[in-house]
Amino acid sequence: MPIYEPAPDGGEAAAAWTRAxxxxxxxxxxxxxxxxxxxESEPVSDDVHVWDTWLLRNRDGSVATVDGYRVxxxxxxxxxxxxxxxxxxxxIRYFYSADGTQWHDGGPxxxxxxxxxxxxxxxxxxLDDDGTVYVYYTAAGHRDAEELTYEQRIAVAGGxxxxxxxxxxxxxxxxxxxxxxxxxGERYEREAQSRGMIYTFRDPWFFEDxxxxxxxxxxEGNTPVPEGSDACGGDAERQAFNGxxxxxxxxxxxxxxxxxxxxxxxxxxxxxxLERPHVVVRDGRYxxxxxxxxxxxxxxxDGFDGLYGFVADSLRGDYRPLNDTGLVLTNPxxxxxxxxxxxxxxxxxxxxxxxxxxxxxxxxxxxxxxxxLAPEEQLRKFGGTLAPTARLxxxxxxxxxxxxxxxxxxxxxxxxLPPLSPVGDRESTRGYGR
Ligand code: FRU
Numbered sequence: 166m167p168i169y170e171p172a173p174d175g176g177e178a179a180a181a182w183t184r185a186x187x188x189x190x191x192x193x194x195x196x197x198x199x200x201x202x203x204x205e206s207e208p209v210s211d212d213v214h215v216w217d218t219w220l221l222r223n224r225d226g227s228v229a230t231v232d233g234y235r236v237x238x239x240x241x242x243x244x245x246x247x248x249x250x251x252x253x254x255x256x257i258r259y260f261y262s263a264d265g266t267q268w269h270d271g272g273p274x275x276x277x278x279x280x281x282x283x284x285x286x287x288x289x290x291x292l293d294d295d296g297t298v299y300v301y302y303t304a305a306g307h308r309d310a311e312e313l314t315y316e317q318r319i320a321v322a323g324g325x326x327x328x329x330x331x332x333x334x335x336x337x338x339x340x341x342x343x344x345x346x347x348x349x350g351e352r353y354e355r356e357a358q359s360r361g362m363i364y365t366f367r368d369p370w371f372f373e374d375x376x377x378x379x380x381x382x383x384x385e386g387n388t389p390v391p392e393g394s395d396a397c398g399g400d401a402e403r404q405a406f407n408g409x410x411x412x413x414x415x416x417x418x419x420x421x422x423x424x425x426x427x428x429x430x431x432x433x434x435x436x437x438x439l440e441r442p443h444v445v446v447r448d449g450r451y452x453x454x455x456x457x458x459x460x461x462x463x464x465x466x467d468g469f470d471g472l473y474g475f476v477a478d479s480l481r482g483d484y485r486p487l488n489d490t491g492l493v494l495t496n497p498x499x500x501x502x503x504x505x506x507x508x509x510x511x512x513x514x515x516x517x518x519x520x521x522x523x524x525x526x527x528x529x530x531x532x533x534x535x536x537x538l539a540p541e542e543q544l545r546k547f548g549g550t551l552a553p554t555a556r557l558x559x560x561x562x563x564x565x566x567x568x569x570x571x572x573x574x575x576x577x578x579x580x581x582l583p584p585l586s587p588v589g590d591r592e593s594t595r596g597y598g599r
Contacts, residue, residue, distance in 0.1 A: 179388070179409065180475065180484035182432040182439075182491055187466045189490040195565040196471070196492050198555050201503045201522055203548065204572040209260055209268045213241040214251050214549035216521045217287040217441065217506045220575065221259075221298070221327075224373050226446075228510070228577055229292040232329040234261045235575055236336070238274060238290050238300065239521075248524075248547035249536050253313055255284045257302060261334040265575040268551075274300055274325075274336055281320045281342055282306055283313065287441055287506070289370045291420060298325035298336060299420045301382065303367035304344065316356050317366040319346035319384055321421055345369075345423050346384070346413055352427050353411055354387040360405040361387065361437045363461070368441045371420065374480050375446055380418045381480065383442045385455070386411035388431045397434035406463035408432045408439040410455060412480075429453065430475055430484050436468070437461040444480065445509050445516055447559065451477050452516070453484060454493065454509045459501070460532075471495035472507035472518060476562055485562055493564050494518060494555055500525060502532060504552040512576060515567065518555040519575065522548025556582070 209215050221229045221236035228235050241258045242251035257275065260268040275285075282304030291299040300322045306314045322340035329335075348355045348366045356364045370383040390396050390404045397403035409431035413423040430453065432439055442455040454474040462468040472494040475484035487493050496503045502524040509518045524535060524546050535543055551573030558565045567585050576582060 177427055177481050179428040179431045180477070182430060182435050182475075182486065184435055184463075184466065186486045186490050187435050187462065187468060190466070190468050190492050191490070192469065192495060192498055196488065196495055197497050198494055198504065198566055199553075199569055200497055200500050201525065201548070201552055203522070203525075204550060208550035209573055210241070210270050210550070211244065212270070213244050213258065214246065214248060214547070215239045215241055215551060216251065216549070218519060218521060218551060219287070219289050219508055220510065221290045221292050222371075223292055224294060225375065226373065228575065230577065231292070231327045231334060233263055234329065234334045235265055235577065236261045236327070236334065237268070237575065238288075240285075240287060244549065245544075247540055247543055248549060249543070252286070253284065255286055255305075257285050257288070257300070259336050262575070265577065265580070266571060266573065268573060269333055271333070271335060275322060275340060276338060278308065279338075279340065279342060280304065280322065281308065281318065281344055283308055283310055286317070287368045291371045292327065293420060296326060297323060298327060299323045299371070300325065300340070301369035301371055303369070305367070315364060317364070318344045319367065319369045319382070320344045323421055343421060345421060346382070346425065348386065349425055350389065352388070352425060353409070354389045354407065358389050359387060360390075360392075361407060362405070363438055365408065365438055365440075370441065370443045372444050376479065380415040380420070382413045382415070382423055383429070383444065384411045384413070385438065385440050385442060386428060387437070388428060388433055390433055400434070403434040403463045406432070406434060406437045406461070408436045408457075408461070410439050410442040410453065429481065434463055435466060436463065439473075441506060441508065443508065445511050447511060447516070449478065450561070451480055451482060452487070452509070452559070453477070454507070456505060456507050469495040470502055470505055472509070474564070487562055487564050494557065494566060500527075502527065503548075509557070512578060512582065515582070516557040516559055516564070517570070517576070518557060519573075520552045520555070522550050522552040522572070524548070556585075
């Protein structure tokens with residue numbers, strides 16, 4: 166049983182992602198993923214685009230299995246919709262699999278109109294010890310609003326169950342929906358305070374600390390930087406880039422009861438969006454990962470669409486950027502937008518990284534250029550399905566790409582992965598294996 170001590174009050178300063186660290190960003194061999202091609206077998210769904218994806222997990226973070234099935238939840242939109250419009254209509258669906266390779270569409274997790282928000286963005290999902298399913302999600306905009314707005318609140322839907330029968334698996338409601346976190350305007354910026362490009366208060370991720378038994382919710386936020394502040398030497402343009410990794414603690418361990426705490430990391434003057442933060446604990450170290458885009462770095466920093474990470478000796482520890490700069494995994498220079506929204510999870514002595522197949526075959530086009538192509542071309546160049554799962558090695562503050570598994574492959578801890586061939590003193594397969 167986890168111990169539910171009250172979480173410490175906070176007051177701890179966030180670790181900073183500094184410009185000096187981010188200025189060193191480079192596509193070295195250790196961080197570049199192999200080129201992604203469309204899947205050879207059926208994509209996860211012909212009916213919907215699939216992007217941000219997360220696992221149904223147990224409280225201890227392990228992949229949940231129910232009667233032999235594992236379950237993923239994904240943001241989805243109709244497959245004939247222009248990919249750039251998908252965020253405006255996102256719906257959370259679930260898919261289940263008996264082998265971690267072939268996924269079946271279980272349909273939307275929530276009944277029509279039941280969830281908060283005009284649409285629902287990324288989150289996480291807990292199968293609690295008593296069999297209750299909690300789905301954390303971002304309520305984007307307002308259900309009854311006539312116009313599309315970008316306000317974000319963090320919500321939970323609790324009370325669901327997982328049922329199985331001869332036909333497969335169902336996540337069954339009814340769910341109780343509740344808004345659990347809103348920005349306080351002091352540690353976490355409200356939308357009205359935002360001076361930046363893309364405001365954020367989203368992507369809740371449930372985490373039980375294995376060292377302490379305490380329960381946390383990580384999320385993506387922005388640190389308020391009042392006008393006239395001397396942050397970034399008073400440079401107002403840089404101050405507008407103020408991404409943070411936020412955290413809330415549950416004083417009781419109750420998965421619906423949360424209090425905001427100070428951010429774990431912030432990137433004032435460095436980057437606006439530290440997306441989908443999550444933690445993998447290995448060898449007593451806390452690997453804190455998040456995704457970010459090339460276009461959300463502050464002026465003067467050349468970054469990439471990539472998975473970034475920090476490491477510390479405790480959840481509230483003094484985070485150091487992995488690989489000196491923070492970059493863990495990125496797309497090749499000739500396919501810079503092929504994957505996004507990475508989600509890392511442990512497997513034996515490796516860390517596996519799931520993501521979605523984004524834009525490919527761009528021949529040097531920028532994402533802005535893509536928006537001006539004919540609709541069929543925009544659809545043809547968008548993967549909209551699960552990407553090959555990447556394999557990372559790690560050692561202290563270093564990580565390296567070892568190779569990839571098939572598209573959408575989610576192995577259980579007990580499943581052996583194909584061997585890697587040695588290259589120098591590191592091993593690497595730049596090919597694909599199951
Ligand atoms: C990452 C992301 C998430 C957000 C979702 C909206 O791909 O920006 O932060 O929840 O997409 O579609």
